[in-house]
Amino acid sequence: MSHDPNCLFCKIIAGQIPSRKVYEDSELLAFHDIHPWAPVHVLIIPKLHIASMVELTDEHAALLGKMSVLAPKLMRELGVTNGFRTVINTGPDGGQEVYHLHMHAMGGPRPWLKG
Numbered sequence: 001m002s003h004d005p006n007c008l009f010c011k012i013i014a015g016q017i018p019s020r021k022v023y024e025d026s027e028l029l030a031f032h033d034i035h036p037w038a039p040v041h042v043l044i045i046p047k048l049h050i051a052s053m054v055e056l057t058d059e060h061a062a063l064l065g066k067m068s069v070l071a072p073k074l075m076r077e078l079g080v081t082n083g084f085r086t087v088i089n090t091g092p093d094g095g096q097e098v099y100h101l102h103m104h105a106m107g108g109p110r111p112w113l114k115g
């Protein structure tokens with residue numbers, strides 16, 4: 001399924017739920033996390049509905065590569081100059097809350113709320 005009508009992030013992609021977008025192209029969307037842990041905290045998501053890393057196959061390799069390459073670009077554009085953290089939570093024990101694959105990218109001066 002490329003789009004899940006019950007998925008929060010698919011609704012954000014469709015514009016049915018508002019978000020503070022920082023980047024969009026045909027394959028990816030990035031927006032500010034609603035509960036930031038750090039001064040800058042964005043989520044990078046594929047527009048394709050992939051529930052979690054458990055669902056990944058070889059055909060997704062380029063897409064994951066694009067997410068990884070986008071993270072430093074966005075951090076730089078958002079003024080992060082002293083390093084950042086990227087996190088992908090997977091499944092219940094991984095602490096995943098939203099089941100649409102997403103990469104957290106967090107930066108800015110410490111202390112942070114978490115992490």
Ligand code: AMP
Binds near residue numbers: 035
């Ligand atoms: P995870 O625990 O890795 O699944 O992270 C889900 C993230 O989505 C959390 O950091 C939430 O704060 C964030 N989040 C949930 N709802 C929204 C929303 N409507 N807009 C932006 N971020 C959200």
Ligand code: ZN
Binds near residue numbers: 009011100
């Ligand atoms: Zn989705």
